[in-house]
Amino acid sequence: MPETYVNTRIDYAVKDISLAEAGRHQLRLAENEMPGLMALRAEFGPSQPLKGARIAGSLHMTVQTAVLIETLTALGAQVRWASCNIFSTQDEAAAAVVVGPTGTVDDPQGVPVFAWKGETLEEYWQLADRIFDWSNEGFDGPNLILDDGGDATLLVHKGVEFEAAGAVPDADDPSTGSGTVSGSGTVSEEYRIILDTLGASLARDPQRFTRMAEGLIGVTEETTTGVHRLYELAASGDLLFPAINVNDSVTKSKFDNVYGIRHSLPDGINRATDVLIGGKTVFVAGYGDVGKGAAEAMRGQGARVIVGEIDPICALQAAMDGYQVARLDDVAGDVDIVITGTGNTRVVTVDNMLALKHLAIVGNVGHFDDEIDMAGLAAVPGAQRIEIKPQVHEWRLPTGRSILVLSEGRLLNLGNATGHPSFVMSASFTNQVLAQIELYANRDAYPLGVYVLPKALDEKVARLHLAALGVELTQLTTEQAAYIGVPVEGPYKLDHYRY
């Protein structure tokens, strides 16, 4: 584990601070592709709307996140940051943020970051705990959380719960339950680590999270999973502070899912296999936003696309878009590439994998790795796993055929490519920044509950990305605005509008 240095202006824990130079370079290029964030710096830099905000951030520590972090600080915030995944940190980005735009490797002037690529689960939760330790900055804790997946939010809620109980539950007591955590270990193993982390906190300071929760204005949450947790907390009456659901902004859910996947799916297949996509038969499981982007990308490369769906509305959309809609069970023998984008489990079964064409490619751009039944595959008698290269494995099957599994069934656009490109993340992160400003500036307008951003801000996010693409927006006349009953400057649509 890298050392944390507090003998400079800031404390941090990154793999190699000397990577900062390369990282600063990448940040500069990424800034050009993140016009929404840069526009916020230009618009809000002078007024410093986040002055006084202390943000604990838990989100993949990538180059794009680095631009997000420096946008938050450019608007006046103080920030501490950890990653929300043990593998997703880009070490040069972490180092660059620590050094900051004006610092040097020897004199970092940036933001305390606690993240590196390849953390253990123990390290992960210890690092998560560090973003709540604002003693070095002279505070009890943050007043805002920026979360991705809900781990930071979880830590506070469980911390408060256990502090109220006076102790963490016994991990070996079956009644303790499993908590609600995601991550890379098995759930119960990871929950044990969380209990240890919080037990240690409790030992140090029995009211730490309780005090902190009182000071928290709220959280802005990035993902479906995290949002789901928040709605559950709100429903059960356990939510401790208001939350803004960034995930369901149009400029988030309809942008990164569709356009991000359209970009990164072929990218991942290409880097993994170099197989010509043109002419191939590709089965796309799921025709939600992810599946729509995936199917479009594959067709755009000249593949024949077959879609699988369980929802009749989405299935009808796929048919109307010209795709054959079939069951993988029925067509697996004709398929060269299977892509899952469902968020469900065992969408590709062992029987499917046994039926696929020789050296068919199997990959996931949905959610967890169980969209493809990897456990079932590993249990096939005689199945043999051969690493072709990292994140690309041939599985030789007792049928005499093989399949190629990408990223061991995990998200191939992350494992075999580089995830969503900067421009897509700019839309998501501009939502995040606006949500942080909204919570901080209008805290009284948000009683306990879970909110989506007002449509005007959603439209603002879009607006900030138009100039970079050369889009010339038409302006409503006052007559036209009156005619359709909207303000000239928007918002232009009812909340239920589907886009």
Next chain:
Amino acid sequence: MPETYVNTRIDYAVKDISLAEAGRHQLRLAENEMPGLMALRAEFGPSQPLKGARIAGSLHMTVQTAVLIETLTALGAQVRWASCNIFSTQDEAAAAVVVGPTGTVDDPQGVPVFAWKGETLEEYWQLADRIFDWSNEGFDGPNLILDDGGDATLLVHKGVEFEAAGAVPDADDPSTGSGTVSGSGTVSEEYRIILDTLGASLARDPQRFTRMAEGLIGVTEETTTGVHRLYELAASGDLLFPAINVNDSVTKSKFDNVYGIRHSLPDGINRATDVLIGGKTVFVAGYGDVGKGAAEAMRGQGARVIVGEIDPICALQAAMDGYQVARLDDVAGDVDIVITGTGNTRVVTVDNMLALKHLAIVGNVGHFDDEIDMAGLAAVPGAQRIEIKPQVHEWRLPTGRSILVLSEGRLLNLGNATGHPSFVMSASFTNQVLAQIELYANRDAYPLGVYVLPKALDEKVARLHLAALGVELTQLTTEQAAYIGVPVEGPYKLDHYRY
């Protein structure tokens, strides 16, 4: 005006009953393209869920509507029908419905229809009144309304209002206001006719609409405009009975707007002009559902498409779909075809039309004819209007150039082509039938208010259209359903899901 015959089993008023044979033929073909309605007949024919329902229908009396009407009767309903537009009746469809599947021209056995192509406004409102006259069937009135645009609903609400007042307002008194009516005359002229119609009713029977309203279980409404009126009535406390908003079913708004326009826009341009679309520069004003369908259709024919938008989110979607996004003011001089699909007013200005290329085509697939400033065009000094053929006019402009205006600025997909095809209407009308069943069967579940159909029924509409397209839906396992927290049989998505 055609005669109404009551000396047979039914009364009716259509242009020429002998057109029924040709109409029955078209119905048979349309039934093959309306699998949702036919599936409802198969599913619900035995149980007769609409037995006892008396439906007053006001909706374009086309071949597709004929299949709708006969589906309602196949499910047990009694029906009386008028069109909701003075021009939209297909006379052979009207005749076919009157004759019915088992009747003959000499012995009509079908449904009382009161509609022909080319009604006057006076005739229109008299015919509308006829669908509320159930004396021939032995009742005071209908117990359900199926409405398109809200004219039938308006008649009842105004009828009740004036019966309560004891008189209709004086049309010449400025305080009377204009009512809220659509239609082809000027508003005040048409409102005067409505007042006359209701005055005559009041004279015949001073409590007629009041009694009728008490017996009305509710209305199902097809369009944006009609739905808008209903929400206004509900907001002002004037709504007299529950309403189901069919327009905002996913299988309505995301289907007829996108896929209907994709079909009928090139069809209308072709029938009107025979001009090659390939290689042309087409400006599509608006990138909502209509604009999305329009842009896709034009690109699919090899046109270069430029999109105009006022909403930054839709503009960003257009850019992400690969379209140039610009203002018509800036690019008109390069444009061969301008298509509006906005629902707004003066989207194409006189200045735009003066700037277009010689013989550029100007057409509207949005809403009212003022999307193109036809009044402004007519007022251009020296502008000359030449009829090339019906619904296609060359306007010679003082610039020395001409433009070709389709359908005099009204909906070209109706005026120059044949509107939405049967398959698209099948989705809309299956929503209508399910909404009628829902209101009739579960009337107690719907207190006064405006409702959308439950998502399960929306999904059912989609489901009923899959087999016809050869779609094989994948079935969730119970494990998968539990994993994502939905019933195996759906509904599968949260209400705010955008598709």
Next chain:
Amino acid sequence: MPETYVNTRIDYAVKDISLAEAGRHQLRLAENEMPGLMALRAEFGPSQPLKGARIAGSLHMTVQTAVLIETLTALGAQVRWASCNIFSTQDEAAAAVVVGPTGTVDDPQGVPVFAWKGETLEEYWQLADRIFDWSNEGFDGPNLILDDGGDATLLVHKGVEFEAAGAVPDADDPSTGSGTVSGSGTVSEEYRIILDTLGASLARDPQRFTRMAEGLIGVTEETTTGVHRLYELAASGDLLFPAINVNDSVTKSKFDNVYGIRHSLPDGINRATDVLIGGKTVFVAGYGDVGKGAAEAMRGQGARVIVGEIDPICALQAAMDGYQVARLDDVAGDVDIVITGTGNTRVVTVDNMLALKHLAIVGNVGHFDDEIDMAGLAAVPGAQRIEIKPQVHEWRLPTGRSILVLSEGRLLNLGNATGHPSFVMSASFTNQVLAQIELYANRDAYPLGVYVLPKALDEKVARLHLAALGVELTQLTTEQAAYIGVPVEGPYKLDHYRY
């Protein structure tokens, strides 16, 4: 049969000269869509390169052909015209050409035209004979032929042959053979009529065609069929004058087949059936230029397209373009629409038609009506043919299912729509005019043989259509031209370049 009037400046035979006004209107609109022809008028009008040319034209007498004819006369030619098909004349176009741009119905000043819609075969060949009768203009005959399908060329060659023999063969003598003629009657019936026509000519003037052939500089031929005949004549040594094969210009074969069909196929299906194409499964037989245009059009409307091919190269192209490639025999049961574009025979068999889905649409955009085995269909016991409307027939089959056959198996883009649009014909006809100029101006450069237009002229045709589409061509620098070894002004490609 209409009268021929020679009491005015010109003789002619059209259906109704009063249609000229409507026709002139259509010409004016078509001129805007035929920029190649209009550019030739501008470029060559002053120099009159066709002064002295006497052109006998045999080509569908449509609005587009009218613009062609008036381009030829604008360049100095004298012209006489017949149609090359008994059904294809647009009577208002024929009348308009007779009246001419400066004439009136009472004082026609245009071109002698001999054509109307719905000629008998006897009339057809008598009218063909009239374009060779230049006595009214004071000549023995034309010095150039502009031909489509080769009938005019045939008449001269057979005329010369029989004049040499001193008599036409006995039509009842089996050794006479069948000639090589296309058309709508059975071959032997039509050949008998040709023999009658030529017998009458021989009786009037036993050396008429012999003299005429000596004065003929050459022929320019539009079609594959006509070109095929010319190569046969050249190979057998029977060709009487040089020929330019216009059909194989890139701007002809790669333009009207691909882009013309892309336009007119959906147009024909829509006008015939109003069936939604989106979501349907369409089988396109043949993936040559016609099939490529057909498949693109269907995909552009949201259909799922399956391609049938016999040529492995074209089949591989279809696969690489993302289409499923299958045999109709294997997939007919899943198909909603079958389109043939092969130029072959019995591509859709009776068994295929019996296997199709109920009310599947069957249409041909290839060549002759036997692409679909209409004779076999008519012979199916119990099959019943019902006219839905002109050119649309339901065939009820003993399977209990029906199919819809468009245009009785003939070209649906002609029968159910309006054929190639003007812009596409402009490219073809600009080739024709340049070919006429080339033959007339450089007659000594063309010894007996069949030629394609020099690539420079092919490129010129393209060049003349660019401005209308707003295309800005890049100009080679002299350095660049030298680098790739071409003149700055072209031609730019080797003859075998495939585009």
Next chain:
Amino acid sequence: MPETYVNTRIDYAVKDISLAEAGRHQLRLAENEMPGLMALRAEFGPSQPLKGARIAGSLHMTVQTAVLIETLTALGAQVRWASCNIFSTQDEAAAAVVVGPTGTVDDPQGVPVFAWKGETLEEYWQLADRIFDWSNEGFDGPNLILDDGGDATLLVHKGVEFEAAGAVPDADDPSTGSGTVSGSGTVSEEYRIILDTLGASLARDPQRFTRMAEGLIGVTEETTTGVHRLYELAASGDLLFPAINVNDSVTKSKFDNVYGIRHSLPDGINRATDVLIGGKTVFVAGYGDVGKGAAEAMRGQGARVIVGEIDPICALQAAMDGYQVARLDDVAGDVDIVITGTGNTRVVTVDNMLALKHLAIVGNVGHFDDEIDMAGLAAVPGAQRIEIKPQVHEWRLPTGRSILVLSEGRLLNLGNATGHPSFVMSASFTNQVLAQIELYANRDAYPLGVYVLPKALDEKVARLHLAALGVELTQLTTEQAAYIGVPVEGPYKLDHYRY
């Protein structure tokens, strides 16, 4: 320079023989994507048509080439191999071929290969010489050449020429000229090295190439450049043996250019920059086969594509495909990505680069690196070149903007991605093998000259790739074959057919 080992069964010179294991792995995967070559092994393995053939091969020593080499040996040939480019060798593929399918690293049983990644020019030509040294196999030289770019062919021709002259020319004598060579050094520098190489040969054996040329049956050539040289040699009477032009097979030129680029262009951009292509404005210079594939790929990723063309026919095709066609000079300020695919020089000028948007991406998929004026860019006063990562350079310009240049202006699909995928190369290489068989088996049918493969073999190449894509070819009936005048088994098209 690696050692050549002759103490085993074979001599060779590769970088690291121990890479063979990894290489064999990649070969196995590639074989699955090269169905044409594998089908030839199955078809011709038993009959050994290349028994007795001694092939000197000069072609990029990649994994795909390894499959080609082992196909040649599987058909009976003896082979010696060098790469045709100093950078293009994949060292693990070279090692794998040396070891062969049955050998081991300690006991190589494969093919003598002389190639590694990163040769010097001196090494390159010495290694080229080694493929002509068959002494170890007991022969004077090869009897067939398989060439890519013509370097092997050049060596023989120049060798014969200088042997006839008795000496190589003096490299310092200006009258010596520059030869006609491609490659990475400046031409005159490389020609000096060739002269040295041939001088050494002449010193060893003054009749070596003369004897060898007599034994050479012919050459099969892969590329445009090499084919161009061959036609020049034939035209000047200097060609020493027959040649088959593989480049102009349909299954070569219309496949690797279009489908290969469609695949590798976005792949290269993604690996180089991770920039979202969707929504960007991409300028594609050239709309030949390469440009067509490039434009389709960019549109398929949601970019707005503008095409530049100098050829009016290709420009019209681009317009008809829906692209804006403009001059880079006019639109550079709106462009995010510029891609060249022309084969010409200075297509992107310094002025263009100065006008592009900040951080615009500039890349070449055409031919040589001077499509982009890299020399001019380097000469811009104040321009600064910063390596972002290998093959990706930011050029900071005096305008204050930067551009990103990929692969220093050389082919980005090679430099930033992995070139054409295996499936595409399978089509090209199946042509190569059939050409080798054709020359060897039918040598008497090929007098001195340059030939394209008979269309039947071109079709065969396509046919061998269909099953892998699930294509089901339709079979002509004998009636149909007779109708269109082709054999049932093909070839199906005339030679000038354009596909």
